[in-house]
Amino acid sequence: MHRWSKLFVPTLREAPADAEVASHKFLLRAGYIRQLGAGIYNYLFLGQRSLNKIIGIVREEMDQIAQEFYLPGILPREPWEQSGRWTGMGDNMFRLKDRKGADLCLGMTHEEIMTAIARNELRSYKQLPQIWYQIQTKYRDEPRPKSGLLRVRQFTMKDSYSFDIDKAGLDKSFDLHDAVYRRIFTRCGLKFVAVEADSGAMGGSQSQEFMVYTDAGEDLIASCPKCGYAANTEKAISRLEPVTEMEPTGDGTPELVHTPGCAAIADVAAFFQISPASDIKCVAYMALKRGAAGEKDSWHGVAAFLRGDHQVNETKLMGAVGAAELRTMQGEELAQYLDGPAGYLGPVGLKHDAKPLGDGLTVVVDLSLQGRRNLVAGANKADYHLRNVAPGRDFTWTLLADIRCVNEGEACPTDGCAGTLVVGKAVEVGHIFKLGYKYSESMGARVLDPNGKEVTPIMGSYGIGIERILTAAIEQSNDTNGFWLPASIAPxxxxxxxxxxxxxxxxxxxxxxxxxxxxxxxxxxxxxxxxxxxxxxxxxxxxxxxxxxxxxxxxxxxxxxxxxxxxxxxxxxxxxxxxxxxxxxxxxxxxxxxxxx
RNA sequence: CGGGGAGUGGCUCAGCCUGGUAGAGCACCUGGUUCGGGACCAGGGGGUCGGAGGUUCGAAUCCUCUCUCCCCGACCA
Incomplete structure (x- = not known):
């Protein structure tokens, strides 16, 4: 039995001024944690005790489907070189050198190491499937640690990796994780939703996040209260109301119109007496293409065209063109890739590459412009716009893709559902996704199939943020006096x-x-x-x-x-x-x- | 990295503009009175004012550089 009189539970009457979100304030005030540096925290008795309970639940459930390993936190360069992520991970990776000058890094995830084990040891389809997991400290040099334990540079993750002989097997491993994750979060007392997510830089196909709604969260989730559709806004889609097209003027072909001082969407809409939905907006980016082994990274111009009332979804755009990073174009780059001044940029007459990220300009047109007509667009000439513009007839593109953000109130994309989407903030506590062959292929993992043929195992990767479970639980259950945890994870x-x-x-x-x-x-x-x-x-x-x-x-x-x-x-x-x-x-x-x- | 803010006892902050011997509340120690929603009285300890350099007779205060932390934008558990 623990006696409070003997314990170190340094409660605080007031929260340090640094703390903004509820969980951060209360973790500090309740004596769970103390800060050591930006995104680096000491876990004290109560905090560690709660985290241990969470870990206990995670371990108990994971043991139903997987085998627990424990991999090193300090890792040599080679495996990362083999997967291409030594450079691919960029500045988020903590790097160090040993006394001999050899490169090492602190583990931020363990696809490479698990895959290396698989490559070295697995020989036959008879050994598959395998699911291996660990509960271990991860190090990530976050550009901006914040919100207490929500976004930190050192944290505890349960990460697991599945190896299957084929896609059906991967589906099964994925579904096993889905079921186990639901049990874990339920046992931890979290009110969570599973949402479709972008697979991001990790590569792969199906990707699902487990989210807990809270204003402290950093993700935006679009969901339909009617049918249960839920997706990260990085990935979410919606159905758009049909737009009433403007009446054409003259012979219905593009017509140059003098539009002095109409550089902004609102000005253009007012000038033509149209809805911004009938204006074409242009956003110019520079996109980073990661060089393959031996090649250098390079930046390429990308012009995104979409409806005037829509916002670019940079995650979708990156995915569409295959970019590793995106930034907006600077002054000289605008002149290099485009013909007109900012505010009057348009797609008509713009030269573009046939394939994304070539030497010229990559033009990406949002799906919502497909089939539209009589639109207004910049004329690539100061103080002039074109009207009667029709995509396909008057201009072409490198890619036609969904690159816009969905907005609250738009129609749910599910067939036959009449619901409208709501958008809310949430924190990600878990993520499961189908990696595919990215690591097994690049690192040369092979097994023999029943026919004696060499095949590459297909992989999945699955994470749970241990501290985030605690944080999310506090965010969802607190008042002015403090917070309460479910008995299962309370200290x-x-x-x-x-x-x-x-x-x-x-x-x-x-x-x-x-x-x-x-x-x-x-x-x-x-x-x-x-x-x-x-x-x-x-x-x-x-x-x-x-x-x-x-x-x-x-x-x-x-x-x-x-x-x-x-x-x-x-x-x-x-x-x-x-x-x-x-x-x-x-x-x-x-x-x-x-x-x- | 870009933009904004802050570093003064353990915590919350005042003092800085307009240089002149470093303050308050809470916390801590001692004694006493209290004892169901962060008690009261008396006494006490604790701060090179983030660091370095400069201006000045004199710097927490003015100037320069630097470090750290927080918040807003690009990443992810």
Whole structure:
């Protein structure tokens, strides 16, 4: 049994000014963590205890489908060289040299290492499938650590990797993870959603994120309350209302119109008396193409054309052209790739490459412009626009692709669904995706199939952010006084608060109760500090323990109070009934969270 | 990296503009009175004002450089 009087739980009455989001403030105030540097935190007793509970759940569930490994955190250069990610990872990778000058890095993920093991050891289809996982510290030199434990440079991740003989096998491994992840997050008491996601720089096909809605989150999720469609806005699609086309003028072919001072979409719309949806907007980018082995990285001009009322989705654009990075064009680059001044750029008459990221300009046109007519576009000439512009007839492109952001209120993309999308902020707690052959291929993993033919195993990769589970749980359950965690991941399930330790009856009742609760298998903290009752109540409310037993004056007549933090409710219970009462409380609440999820 | 803000006892901050012996509340230590929602009284300890350089008789305060942290934009668990 833990006695508060002997523990180091440095609670803070006020949160440091640095802390902005709720979980950050409360982790600090509750004495769970202390900051050491930007994105680097010490985990103290309560914090580590909660994280250990989360890890326990993750391990228990993962053990149902996978084998636990433990790989090094410090890694040699070679495997990363082989996969192409030594350069591909860029500045996010912490790099160091050993005394001999050899390159090393701190592990930010372990595809390469797991694949190297597979390559060295797996020989036959009979050994597949394999799913290997680890729970381990990751290091990433984030450009901008923030929000306490939400975005840090050192964190704990459960990462697993599957190796299958074929796509059907990968589907199965993926589905196994999907099911296990749902159990894990449910057991951790999180209200989560699984959403379609972009596969990003890791490469691969199907990709699914597990998100918890919170304003502290960094991702935007579009979802349909009607049919359950949910996707990261990096990937989300929607159906657009048909646009009423403008009437053509003259012979219906592009006509040059003097439009002085109409550099902005709003000006153009006002000038022509049209909706911005009938204007074509141009956004010019420079896109980074990663050089293959032996080649250098290079930057290429990209012009994105879309409806005037739409925003470019840079993730989608990067995916469409195959860029590793994107930045907006600077002054001289505009002149190099395009003919007109900013504000009057248009697609008509623009020369473009046939393939993306060549020597010339890559022109990408958003799908929403397909089939449109009588549009207004910049004329690539100061103070002039063209009207009666029709995509396909008046200009062509390198790529026609979905490169826009969906907006709240647009129609759900699901066939037959009449819902409209809502957009909300969320934090990513897990991610599963089908890697495909990227690593097994580049690193030369091969096994023999039943016909004795050499085949490349297909891989999946699956992550869970341990600290993020804690953070998300706090974000979803807090008030002005502190937060409460589900019993499954709280550092303690119940705190027995002896309101006055000077009173021998109270002290003894508290001791006895705590011992009984512990004997019943509950994680008990006995608050035996020589503090005023108010101080202990405040601390108890702050530190995330879901249940509290107040041992006070009524103890003399054999009664104590059982307080449920989440509901701020208190009931009097006879001392001899406390254990059964608390146990059933814990069980009921666990069921409730499971249903909510 | 670009833009904005902040570094003054453990925490929250004042002082800086207009240089002149470093402050408050909370926390901590001692004694006493208290004891169910962050008590009260009395006494006490603790700060080279992020660092370096400069201006000045004199710098927390003015100037230059630098480090660190936070927030807003490009990455991800």
């Amino acid at each position: 303690f399930t119940v705190v027995v608060t002896v309101t006055n330790v000077a009173d021998a009856t109270l002290r003894e009742t508290g001791e006895k109760l705590a011992a009984e609760l512990e004997a019943a298998g509950l994680d008990v903290l006995l608050d035996d500090r020589d503090e005023r009752a108010g101080v202990k109540f405040k601390d108890a409310d702050l530190v995330g323990i879901p249940y509290r037993i107040n041992v006070g004056k009524k103890a003399a007549s054999g009664v104590v109070e059982v307080v449920t933090r989440s509901r701020a409710s208190s009931v009097d219970v006879a001392v001899h009934d406390v254990v059964t009462h608390v146990k059933s409380r814990v069980e009921e609440d666990a069921l409730l969270t499971a249903v909510d999820a």
